[in-house]
Amino acid sequence: MSPLPQILRAQLAATPxxxxxxxxxxxxxxxxPEHGYYGAGLRRIGRQGDFFTSVSVGPxxxxxxxxxxxxxxxEQDEPENFTIIEQGAHDGxxxxxxxxxxxxxSMRYLIVEPNPKYREVQTKRLGDRVQWVDNLAALQTGPKHAFFLCNELPDAFPVHLVRWNGERWRELFVEADGTExxxxxxxxxxCDELAEEAKHxxxxxxxxxxxxxxxxxxxxIRELAHAAFRGAIFIADYGLDAEEFFADSRASGTIRRYWQHHMDGHVLEDLGACDLTTHINFTRLVDEATRHGMKQREYDLQGRVLGRMGLTWMESxxxxxxxxxxxxxxxxxxSLTHPAIMGRSFRCLILDKPSAP
Structure with missing residues (x-):
């Protein structure tokens, strides 16, 4: 049992x-940093872990x-300083x-990794083939040409929960119920930013x-827009279009708890011991990216995007x-493309990013 619930109860008691x-x-x-599901250290992925990813399928x-x-x-005329940038690299x-x-x-490979525990594991696997930066802000000075990729990253960002009461949207807070x-x-x-976002x-x-x-x-995505490089941004994740995201069939939201390949909606139980994840609103993500100078190059189910990417290889x-x-x-x-396996579960978005303004 993770000690995190007790820590949270103490924090709740200390708030007015x-x-x-x-x-x-x-x-x-x-x-x-000590008791969080990801913060505490590397999580096992695959058959022996809590969930599968496209990476765990194979190379x-x-x-x-x-x-x-x-x-x-x-397409960028083969620049010498071309860099592959990955964020959310997990074990490398x-x-x-x-x-x-x-x-x-010969391409430079750069990983954005703030967690020293993950960077240590990545270093053991990758050695000097890779360089690291702590955050996206470090990319504002370079590289100038890049291909940015992330797999299942925004779905693990902490989210606000809001609920419609028949007249207006209200935020959901968490409190202890007097028991455990x-x-x-x-x-x-x-916060004001949440209130502004809720207007839409x-x-x-x-x-x-x-x-x-x-x-x-x-x-x-705004921080990515301010990175110096121009090139493509590849995002693979659980997600939906806005129409699907707001559908009546998802009236309880998309946030779910994962543990040993079991999924449920008990997101306030076993905190720290289980993964919490949400579907991202790809329509909202594209809107924000476009507002900051990017263009949608490709967006589809993972099976279709990877199928097109692998067409030349399959033909060979x-x-x-x-x-x-x-x-x-x-x-x-x-496994990656079949709609009954991973082809429909994930979606891929490829953005065209100009150089930072």
Whole structure:
């Protein structure tokens, strides 16, 4: 049992109102430096962990991204300082897969990683093949040409929860219920930015409809817009269009708790011991990116995007009897793209980013 719930109860008791916005609870549950789900150290992914990612399927995902990086490098006239930038690199497996598939192309690889525990694991795996920076602000001075990638990053940003009461949107706060549990309670918005964002939400939903507002995602895309590089930004994540995001069928929101491949909506239980994740509103993300000078280059289900990225590779296999390694890659391709496996669960967005203003 994680000691985090007891820490949270002490924090709640110390606040004048005895409650905190859910965004702060989620921040601590995921990123508390000692007891947070991610902050405490590396989490096992795959069959022995709490969830699967495209990276845990095998090296093909990295190979496809390497092919896309090479394509981007060529489209930028093969600059010498071309850099692949990854954020949310976890244990460095994706970086290793991409680097191994670059076909001899000499490209700089840069990881944005603020957590020293994760950077230590990445260093052991990748050695001097990679460089690191602590945050996106470090990218404002360079590189000038890049391919930026992230896999399942914004879905783990802490979010505000809001609920429609039939007349207006109200924020959900968390308080202790007098036992060992926590409960939600509605209140006025905790910050002006949230109040401003809520103005754009629909007002024709059923009473009790709950939504996530991911202000951190909007801050993140604005920080990316101010990075010095020009090139493409590749984002793969759980997500929905706005129409789907606001649908009546999702009246309880998209936030979910993951533990040992089980998913449920009990997001205030076992805090610190379980992953918390949400679907991102891709429509809102694209709107904010466009407002800051980026353009949508491609957006689709992961199966379709990766299928197009891998078309040349698949065509090169026609008429050949695959060896064991190639057969394994073909199975990985099916897992990544088949709609019944990962092809429909994830979506990919590729943005065209000009140089910073």
């Amino acid at each position: 109102a005895g409650r905190l916005p859910f965004v702060q609870i989620m921040e601590l549950a995921l990123y508390h 093909l995902f990295g190979k496809l991204l390497a092919m896309r990086a090479i394509q981007e490098w060529k 497996q994706l970086a290793e897969d991409v680097l191994s598939a670059l076909e001899g192309k 549990a926590f409960r939600f309670v509605a209140g006025d918005f905790s 939400l629909p007002h024709d939903l059923e009473t009790g409809h709950t939504l996530e507002i991911n202000l951190a995602m909007l801050t993140w 296999l026609q008429g050949k009897v695959p060896d064991r390694a190639t057969a394994a890659l073909i199975r990985q391709f099916n």
